[in-house]
Amino acid sequence: MEQTSKLSDRVINAIQKDISQGKYKPGQKIPAEPELMVQYAVGRSTVREAIKTLAMMGILRVQQGAGTFVNETVQAESLDQRLRRADFEEINQVRRMLDYEIVKLAAENHTKEDLHQLKALLEQRKKAILEQQYQQCVDADIAFHTAIAKASGNNVLADLFRSFTAVIRDFFAKRDTQSISHFAISHHLHEQLYKAIKSGNAKLSRQVMEDILDNNY
Numbered sequence: 001m002e003q004t005s006k007l008s009d010r011v012i013n014a015i016q017k018d019i020s021q022g023k024y025k026p027g028q029k030i031p032a033e034p035e036l037m038v039q040y041a042v043g044r045s046t047v048r049e050a051i052k053t054l055a056m057m058g059i060l061r062v063q064q065g066a067g068t069f070v071n072e073t074v075q076a077e078s079l080d081q082r083l084r085r086a087d088f089e090e091i092n093q094v095r096r097m098l099d100y101e102i103v104k105l106a107a108e109n110h111t112k113e114d115l116h117q118l119k120a121l122l123e124q125r126k127k128a129i130l131e132q133q134y135q136q137c138v139d140a141d142i143a144f145h146t147a148i149a150k151a152s153g154n155n156v157l158a159d160l161f162r163s164f165t166a167v168i169r170d171f172f173a174k175r176d177t178q179s180i181s182h183f184a185i186s187h188h189l190h191e192q193l194y195k196a197i198k199s200g201n202a203k204l205s206r207q208v209m210e211d212i213l214d215n216n217y
Contacts, residue, residue: 011040011050016059019070027072030060091171092213098161099145099213102152103205107197109153117147118194129184137183138172144190148197186215 018024031039036047051068054060061069086094106114121144128136142165149161175182189212196204 007042007046008049008053011036011042011046012053014040015050015054019059024070026070029067029069032067086167088171088175088216091167092216094164095168095216096210096213098149098157098164099209100206102149102154102157102161103193103197103209104202105152105154105157106148107200107202107205110151110197114147114151115198118144118151118197121147122190122194125183125190126187129180129187132180134180137180138169141172141183141190142168148193151197182216186212189215 015024015030024030030036033044033047033051037044040047051060051062055062055068058071058073061071063069110118121140125137125140125144128140145168146158146162146165149158152158189208193205193208193212196208
């Protein structure tokens with residue numbers, strides 16, 4: 001199932017790219033499953049999973065008995081798919097834009113409940129590092145930063161960050177190859193970030209966040 005999911009992500013990216021480059025235009029019918037299987041060198045289940053996901057995203061429209069069409073409202077590649085094709089430096093630049101404002105607002109607007117959640121997630125991150133559990137490291141790290149976004153008190157920023165987490169997961173997967181070393185090296189910085197937010201020091205929070213991103217490779 002996991003392998004099929006990864007393959008379907010590749011097909012999704014390819015179809016999105018074809019749409020953005022004008023190969024498939026809004027309202028146009030895309031090739032049938034057998035042709036897509038050959039074109040992308042994948043099985044039927046992978047093609048169906050990709051089409052299903054794109055239909056749920058509103059990119060494609062499946063018409064029973066007629067085929068699959070590019071939605072008339074589709075203009076270009078979605079932001080999510082574009083971000084998935086970005087390189088490490090581009091991802092970090094976007095994170096800087098989001099996180100600098102997020103940590104500043106979190107330092108200013110956090111509640112006691114937010115701090116309790118951040119502390120618990122920081123402990124989960126540490127535990128995953130000590131036990132050398134890569135997936136748990138990824139989950140705890142993303143959950144920690146997502147909780148900071150929530151603590152900012154800005155729902156739009158929090159939603160933007162949540163939509164960005166899938167891209168961060170891809171970033172980690174390409175960077176780490178199942179190694180926890182980056183998480184271990186940066187853990188003291190995450191502890192410093194928590195303390196800076198807790199103290200209400202927006203300037204220090206931004207400085208620590210910059211250190212975290214500078215050591216993100």
